[in-house]
Amino acid sequence: MMWPSIALLAFVTLQRLGELVLARHNTAALLARGAREVAPEHYPTMVALHAGWIIGLWLLAPGRPVALFWFLVFMGLQALRLWVLATLKGRWTTRIIILPGAPLVRSGPYRFLRHPNYAIVVGEIAVLPLAFGLPLYAIVFSLLNALILHVRVKAENAALKSAMILK
Known part of the structure; x- marks a missing residue:
């Protein structure tokens, strides 16, 4: 049965495309308010990683069964994602954007984790790859993501610190 895997992949793809539209809108609005982008050089690599992750799943996952446990974990992560979006509102973006004078968000999930x-x-x-029974795929992309996140979190923390937002 192919439809569960296709439906899940379509959901994730549409979600990510919608987030890119939202991020572009929020980025433009923040820049218009005097914000600045920090460390944009890693952004194309991050986008390529995420695009490659989704494209690879579209190549490997259709027709594979969806493991209920991992599907439920993934949907729980989606609820947390919505919590982040609702907390940050117009400040959520896929780029590192610093708005001078804006306080660091410390509500919602930011009460518990910095990022x-x-x-x-x-x-x-x-x-998501584990939901499709692709553990090696999960490991490879997790390692690649860890590399890009190391660069990104370091750049974001430095930018927040230099803006006197992060102490």
């Missing part, structure tokens, strides 16, 4: 969105993405990159 909850990244924690969710770490989970998604591993869990």
